[in-house]
Amino acid sequence: ESISKMLACGTSILGVKYYTCGNEHCPHVKYLCNTCHCRACPSCGKKATDQWIAVQNNRLPDCPWQHLVFTLPDTLWPLFFYNRWLLDALFRLAADNLIYTAKRRGLRVGIFGALHTYGRRLNWHPHVHLSVTAGGLDEQGVWKN
Known part of the structure; x- marks a missing residue:
C-alpha cells in the first residue's frame, strides 16, 4: 500500500x-x-x-557539534540480530563513553543520537550515530571548548 x-x-x-x-x-x-x-x-x-x-x-544549544558513529565488527552483528535487547546497551555504552570522557575534563556535554540497524545496502549493520557538543559546561556553568 x-x-x-x-x-x-x-x-x-x-x-x-x-x-x-x-x-x-x-x-x-x-x-x-x-x-x-x-x-x-x-x-x-x-x-x-x-x-x-x-x-x-x-x-538545541547554538554551539559547534561533532558527529560520531560507533560501529561493531561484522563478526558481532549476528549476536545483536538475535539479541535485540543488546541494542539498547550498545546505545548507552556509546553515550556513556562520551559522558565519562567529558566528566574527566570537568565538563557536561550535550548529546543526542540515533540507533541505526541497517546499512546503506539495507543489510543488518547495527551502529550508533551520536552528535555531541564540541565543548561543554564546567561546574560553574561556563562554556569551555
Whole structure:
C-alpha cells in the first residue's frame, strides 16, 4: 500500500485540489495534486525530515557539534540480530563513553543520537550515530571548548 501511494505521490490519482482567484473574471486556476505523506517517499519524507530538523535546531544549544558513529565488527552483528535487547546497551555504552570522557575534563556535554540497524545496502549493520557538543559546561556553568 505504501509503495502504491509513493508511486502516485503528486499525481491526480491521490486527488486534486484547485484554487481560483477571488475575482470571478480572472481565468487563472491553480491545480495541486495531493501527496502521499509517507516517510519513505523521497519528496514527502524529505519535507518531514526538514521540518523535524528545524524543530530540533530550535531546541538545541547554538554551539559547534561533532558527529560520531560507533560501529561493531561484522563478526558481532549476528549476536545483536538475535539479541535485540543488546541494542539498547550498545546505545548507552556509546553515550556513556562520551559522558565519562567529558566528566574527566570537568565538563557536561550535550548529546543526542540515533540507533541505526541497517546499512546503506539495507543489510543488518547495527551502529550508533551520536552528535555531541564540541565543548561543554564546567561546574560553574561556563562554556569551555
